[in-house]
């Protein structure tokens with residue numbers, strides 16, 4: 445087993461558990477009408493060249509607007525989709541499961557939690573059934589009835605559904621949304637995993653109970669040293685909950701670094717737009733921008749070069765011509781090194797504003813006031 449470590453936001457080292465390198469997913473588009481006569485194969489380029497690492501005992505947020513590819517990244521990491529290209533490594537070992545025993549062994553270590561706990565639990569079965577099944581599939585149900593009962597009680601206690609006997613024989617419809625999501629988390633923990641891929645785990649819950657579920661996940665990170673991928677639209681919750689944050693736009697990661705830095709000193713124009721348009725109780729409503737100009741691009745025919753260039757107020761001549769690599773950003777918010785030379789966990793932005801460009805490349809494409 446190859447194990448690598450990398451510096452965390454706090455300067456300590458953390459073990460890399462799961463990593464994606466150049467992960468890419470294109471979904472073929474079914475041909476219709478006159479397209480049937482053409483040989484051209486069209487595809488939705490949903491995820492393009494995504495590189496990220498999940499560390500033991502840390503939460504990594506993946507933030508972006510609808511359709512930016514967040515769920516596709518999670519499903520690729522969970523091996524629920526075959527990838528178009530790129531590599532996934534678990535503790536440094538390449539992962540390529542195609543169902544069967546190897547997939548079961550992988551899913552024991554890498555579990556996914558979905559947005560809608562009602563849809564992910566079978567309405568005709570009780571909490572006991574769901575959890576017992578997970579424990580049995582992953583070989584954690586003990587060797588006799590008493591051990592199995594204790595494992596069930598332990599799972600419910602771990603997700604703070606106590607006393608366990610109040611919940612164990614309930615059906616999903618007898619529980620609140622927050623309690624259902626806790627059961628879904630307990631089911632994932634039944635595998636005794638190292639990684640949790642949480643795809644918008646609180647977005648369907650009432651605002652009043654979101655914090656409780658996020659605090660539970662944070663507690664699991666600390667007590668079980670889980671590596672957690674936290675997918676969200678809400679960059680403010682990433683600041684509160686995640687150690688590290690990656691921002692996705694139109695299939696690619698455009699910025700990353702420790703959450704405090706990315707949310708307080710965003711470098712990429714898209715991250716700045718996301719933060720300016722997020723509601724903030726400390727900011728007057730008049731200062732909250734409306735999400736900026738333009739719509740997310742088509743992923744069948746994505747914009748050339750930087751995919752954000754049609755919406756970017758700072759777009760320059762080079763932007764539609766060449767896709768920007770990752771540039772390291774220093775504490776002063778300026779470029780801090782050569783293209784691509786970004787240390788693990790360091791703040792970076794994939795944006796030509798931080799590149800060493802000629803004056804010709806820097807010619808603005810439009811006025812910054814959008815006119």
Ligand SMILES: Nc1ncnc2c1ncn2[C@@H]1O[C@H](COP(=O)(O)OP(=O)(O)OP(=O)(O)O)[C@@H](O)[C@H]1O
Pocket residue numbers: 471488490508509510511512513514515516517677743
């Ligand atoms: N199975 C599929 N077949 C074809 N296209 C798909 C498939 N799954 C996702 N896509 C497309 O890939 C792109 C990314 O989708 P994805 O669901 O990963 O985005 P997302 O960031 O999770 O969005 P949301 O925040 O709305 O959940 C979208 O354009 C979507 O339509």
Ligand code: SF4
Pocket residue numbers: 712713714750751752753754756757758759760763768794795796797
């Ligand atoms: S690369 Fe250019 S278009 Fe893209 S975000 Fe940076 S300045 Fe804007």
Ligand SMILES: [Mg+2]
Pocket residue numbers: 514515516643
């Ligand atoms: Mg999604």
